[in-house]
Structure formats: structure tokens, C-alpha cells
Amino acid sequence: MKLSISRRLALMFAATGFLVFTLLGVVLHGILDRELLRSQRAELKARVDLYTPLIQKNGDPARWHLVQSKLDAAIPGDGRARYWIVGDDPRFRYGETTQGFGAAQGDGYGELELNGSGKPFRTLSRSIGATGERPAVRLVAALDQTPYRETLRVFTIALAGVSLAAMLLVALLGHWIARFGLRPLERLSDEARALSPSKLAQRLHQSTLPPELSELATAFNGALDRLESAYQQLEGFNADVAHELRTPLTNLIGQTQVALSRERGAGDLEEVLQSNLEELERLRAIINDMLFLARADQGLRASNRVEVSLAQEIGRTVDYLEVLLEDAGVQVRVEGDARALVEKSLFGRAVTNLLINAVQHSERGAEIVAEIAPRGDGILVAVHNHGTPIPDEQLPRLFDRFYRLDSARSGSSSNHGLGLAIVRAIATMHGGQVVATSERGVNRFGFTVAA
Structure with missing residues (x-):
């Protein structure tokens, strides 16, 4: 099925809008993901920086409960944040490290999913040097990534919905704009349909047309000029052909009628036939020349x-x-x-x-x-x-x-x-x-x- 120009333009607008909004969505999704990651890392760093001095100052087992109480107080009730202190001396440890904790080994940022919780955590580990009776330990802070991922998911769904709605809106507006922009072409088509073969001097009006259609109208009017000229030439040619063929035919008919009007001798009939032959040869010459010109007109x-x-x-x-x-x-x-x-x-x-x-x-x-x-x-x-x-x-x-x-x-x-x-x-x-x-x-x- 052939689509109209307005529908084609609407589809192209929609495709362009889909491409633009898709690219924009990918960029915005990447920016938001990067900003959420930066926010998580900044919060983890702030938590580790907050408790690192406390651990560094406490090297006495008798005072280690102060560190544990501070960390207990820092853990929210929803369990969004977690802390671990890992070391060789059991007296200077904090938190349960038996559930999938191997993923948090080593200093720096990482990810961790505790067995049984089903929640992904982002972690920051930092080694703290020995002091007093406390050997070197490693402080691990973790944040639940579920809120961040949910935020990213909601943003993605919203962005997809907005993009789809915007694409549909662009398609509708594109169709309307195309219809509005093609109105001069519709008027030009109506004007062309109104041209009558009985009025060869009619031409398309160009004064109200935009430049693109004005060039088309100029070309079309030029074709009408050539058509009118060819039609007039054809009319003249037909009249000339009729005149040229009528003269020898009239002579042939007249001479034959005169010859048949009464009895003629052999000499008179021979003279009439000779005259008729000349007229016939003239007819043949005209016809041959016309056939030659017709072949030449066809591109010979x-x-x-x-x-x-x-x-x-x-x-x-x-x-x-x-x-x-x-x-x-x-x-x-x-x-x-x-x-x-x-x-x-x-x-x-x-x-x-x-x-x-x-x-x-x-x-x-x-x-x-x-x-x-x-x-x-x-x-x-x-x-x-x-x-x-x-x-x-x-x-x-x-x-x-x-x-x-x-x-x-x-x-x-x-x-x-x-x-x-x-x-x-x-x-x-x-x-x-x-x-x-x-x-x-x-x-x-x-x-x-x-x-």
C-alpha cells in the first residue's frame, strides 16, 4: 500500500523522535547511574572516615566495647547500612562475617550479597594499622543498593513512558505539520486538475507558491508552453498536409472525371494517365518525406x-x-x-x-x-x-x-x-x-x- 507524503513524513518524524529520545534516555540513564554510584561511594567514604579514628585510638580490649557500641548505634533499624571489623584477634572483631563475606576481601570499593538476605550491598574496605594490643584490622562499611536500583528502575520506566508519549506526540504533530505544509501542493494539484484541453493558454499561478513549488510550477508551465507550441504546430502541420495532399488528389479526380466524360482516343487517355502519374509521384514523394521525418522525430x-x-x-x-x-x-x-x-x-x-x-x-x-x-x-x-x-x-x-x-x-x-x-x-x-x-x-x- 502506498503511503501519502504526510504519513511518510509523520513516520519519519516518529522514527527521528524515537531515535533522539532513545539516545537521550541512554545518556540520562548513564548519568543517573553514575551519580547514584558516586553518591553511594561518597556516603560509604564518609562512614568509614567517621569510624576510622575511633578504631585507631582503641587498642585496649577493655575499651573495645566502646567501638562496638558506637557501630551498633550507627546501624539503622532497616539494616540499610552494615559494618564489619575483621582481624586476626577475635577480641578486636565486629559483625558476623560468615555469610558470603569473602566478596568483601581487600581494600577499596566492592559489591557484596549476604546469604539469606537477597539484598545487594556496595562496600568500602580500609585497613587500619595495629595499636596497643590490637593487631592490624580492616574496617568494612556496606550500603544496601536496593533503594538506588529501585530509583534507577523507576526512572527508566518513566523515561520510557515519556519517550513513547513524546514519540506519538511528535508523530501527530509531524502529520499535522506535513498536512499544513503540503496545502500549497494540494492547491497546485487542484489547479492542475482544472486545466482544460480547450484552453491551452491556461497556466499555473506561481505568485502564492513557496520557492520549491514555484520551481515545479515553472517547469510544469514550461511543459505546457511546449505542449501548446507542439499542438499548434501539429494543427498547422495537419492543415498543411491536408492542403498538400488535396491538390494532387483534386487534380487526379478532375482529370479522371474529364477523361471519362466522353469517349477518348488512345492518345488522349495516354496523356491523362501521364498527368495522373505525375500527381501520383508527387503524392508518393510527400508520403515518403513525411515517413522519413516521422522516423527522425522518433530518434533515428x-x-x-x-x-x-x-x-x-x-x-x-x-x-x-x-x-x-x-x-x-x-x-x-x-x-x-x-x-x-x-x-x-x-x-x-x-x-x-x-x-x-x-x-x-x-x-x-x-x-x-x-x-x-x-x-x-x-x-x-x-x-x-x-x-x-x-x-x-x-x-x-x-x-x-x-x-x-x-x-x-x-x-x-x-x-x-x-x-x-x-x-x-x-x-x-x-x-x-x-x-x-x-x-x-x-x-x-x-x-x-x-x-
């Missing part, structure tokens, strides 16, 4: 690249167009040369389209220049011709499909408005881009390929 790349001399490839294309050039009365001059990895068939098709475009817009007797020159990290291949200046605002659109400077659109079978669009597709397939300039009466169209 030039795969069969070989290293060639670009000047030689352009020369072969010029030879292929020799008849067209002679009929138009123009000449082609190639300037420069470079070697690059290209797919020869695609490169030749792009150059052919550029040369045909230049021929169609050149006067008889003009010279067309095919330029090859380095450009950045690639190589530029451009075709120059003298012609009517092109407005700067129209230059970027010349490589769009079916775009023509003449709004009336020529119905010539030699131009259906896809030539330069194919050039751009081929440039993209070679990792390059297209170039179009119009300066001082010279129009230049070209593309780049990777060096």
Missing part, C-alpha cells in the same frame, strides 16, 4: 557513417543534378574541404535539397557556392546564392515543415515544402544543427556535422 540516428571527403560528396551530388543545373542555367562552385563521418546517402540527400532550394531562388546565369568550413566542434556545409533578402523573423521558420515564404503556396510538383525540414532532420541525425542567414543579398542555408 545516422548509423552507417563512414569517413569521406565532403567536397567529393558534394561534387557527386552536383554531377547528379547536372541536368537540373543546365536547365536552370546556373553553376555550382565548391569552396573548402574537410573529412567527416557521415552517412553518405543522407548527406547527399541534404545537399541535394539545399542545392535545389538555391536553384529555385536563383536567376539564370547565377553562381551557387557550396561552402565547407570548420564551425565550433563540427563542420559547416552551406549553400550560398544571390536572392531576395529574407526577413530575420522568418529565417528560423524556414526549416519547418510545409513552411514557405509565399503564403499562397506554390502548387509546383518540384516543391512541397519539406526539403529544408529534411535537411534539419538529417543534421540532427548527425549530431548537428541547421544554419540560415540572409545578408547583403546573399542567402545562406546549411547544416553542421560532427567533426
Whole structure:
């Protein structure tokens, strides 16, 4: 089951709170344990320091009862504190040492659990030198640890309860904070759901959004801009396709209807068929070009690249167009040369389209220049011709499909408005881009390929 962002944040808040309170509890537990131990040791030291001088001064067996009476009076009724005096002379001893007392051997702090009592004691032992008839003895003071351990246990339970309650509170507050913090996102989602395909100009409002969501809205609005542009381009493309296909289809239908309106001779029918064939070839050319552009839009790349001399490839294309050039009365001059990895068939098709475009817009007797020159990290291949200046605002659109400077659109079978669009597709397939300039009466169209 997928959790909402607010629940995820609440769980993360709870996990963070649990970790923080656990670490805090461990630290506080350690501090309290250390302080309780320090308090026990301080009390034991105070008790031993209190009775050490008394034992040191009494070395006479006749006066030893004074020491015993003092220690008897120092033992509380609940048995929380105990004393022992251990030595070689039985006359100078105090307390019963037969019940598990071996654990208290040696000077310093220790722990002791007397048999039968079930209570743990913390002890402090100190050796006292001989005096008079008393040999060296050892004073042992002990404190019952049960109250301290109970205090530590109660603190641990309370701390665990408080930590659990705090964790739950943090989770609830975290969920509320997350819901409150995500309200702008909910409003943004509602606004996005309200977008209508019939109103492509609608955009998300960014003025009231926090910076993080404002960046998201900016990106989303950018996507809407691109979508609107693509939709408008698609509408224009559909209209252009309909226009381009309608013209030859109308010609085919009209000519066929005229031919069938009355009896025709073989020569008339042959003439009609020849005309229909030209229109059909035009349709095929349009369809083939559209299929090629569709494959290019899907990410098709030039795969069969070989290293060639670009000047030689352009020369072969010029030879292929020799008849067209002679009929138009123009000449082609190639300037420069470079070697690059290209797919020869695609490169030749792009150059052919550029040369045909230049021929169609050149006067008889003009010279067309095919330029090859380095450009950045690639190589530029451009075709120059003298012609009517092109407005700067129209230059970027010349490589769009079916775009023509003449709004009336020529119905010539030699131009259906896809030539330069194919050039751009081929440039993209070679990792390059297209170039179009119009300066001082010279129009230049070209593309780049990777060096």
C-alpha cells in the first residue's frame, strides 16, 4: 500500500523522535547511574572516615566495647547500612562475617550479597594499622543498593513512558505539520486538475507558491508552453498536409472525371494517365518525406557513417543534378574541404535539397557556392546564392515543415515544402544543427556535422 507524503513524513518524524529520545534516555540513564554510584561511594567514604579514628585510638580490649557500641548505634533499624571489623584477634572483631563475606576481601570499593538476605550491598574496605594490643584490622562499611536500583528502575520506566508519549506526540504533530505544509501542493494539484484541453493558454499561478513549488510550477508551465507550441504546430502541420495532399488528389479526380466524360482516343487517355502519374509521384514523394521525418522525430540516428571527403560528396551530388543545373542555367562552385563521418546517402540527400532550394531562388546565369568550413566542434556545409533578402523573423521558420515564404503556396510538383525540414532532420541525425542567414543579398542555408 502506498503511503501519502504526510504519513511518510509523520513516520519519519516518529522514527527521528524515537531515535533522539532513545539516545537521550541512554545518556540520562548513564548519568543517573553514575551519580547514584558516586553518591553511594561518597556516603560509604564518609562512614568509614567517621569510624576510622575511633578504631585507631582503641587498642585496649577493655575499651573495645566502646567501638562496638558506637557501630551498633550507627546501624539503622532497616539494616540499610552494615559494618564489619575483621582481624586476626577475635577480641578486636565486629559483625558476623560468615555469610558470603569473602566478596568483601581487600581494600577499596566492592559489591557484596549476604546469604539469606537477597539484598545487594556496595562496600568500602580500609585497613587500619595495629595499636596497643590490637593487631592490624580492616574496617568494612556496606550500603544496601536496593533503594538506588529501585530509583534507577523507576526512572527508566518513566523515561520510557515519556519517550513513547513524546514519540506519538511528535508523530501527530509531524502529520499535522506535513498536512499544513503540503496545502500549497494540494492547491497546485487542484489547479492542475482544472486545466482544460480547450484552453491551452491556461497556466499555473506561481505568485502564492513557496520557492520549491514555484520551481515545479515553472517547469510544469514550461511543459505546457511546449505542449501548446507542439499542438499548434501539429494543427498547422495537419492543415498543411491536408492542403498538400488535396491538390494532387483534386487534380487526379478532375482529370479522371474529364477523361471519362466522353469517349477518348488512345492518345488522349495516354496523356491523362501521364498527368495522373505525375500527381501520383508527387503524392508518393510527400508520403515518403513525411515517413522519413516521422522516423527522425522518433530518434533515428545516422548509423552507417563512414569517413569521406565532403567536397567529393558534394561534387557527386552536383554531377547528379547536372541536368537540373543546365536547365536552370546556373553553376555550382565548391569552396573548402574537410573529412567527416557521415552517412553518405543522407548527406547527399541534404545537399541535394539545399542545392535545389538555391536553384529555385536563383536567376539564370547565377553562381551557387557550396561552402565547407570548420564551425565550433563540427563542420559547416552551406549553400550560398544571390536572392531576395529574407526577413530575420522568418529565417528560423524556414526549416519547418510545409513552411514557405509565399503564403499562397506554390502548387509546383518540384516543391512541397519539406526539403529544408529534411535537411534539419538529417543534421540532427548527425549530431548537428541547421544554419540560415540572409545578408547583403546573399542567402545562406546549411547544416553542421560532427567533426
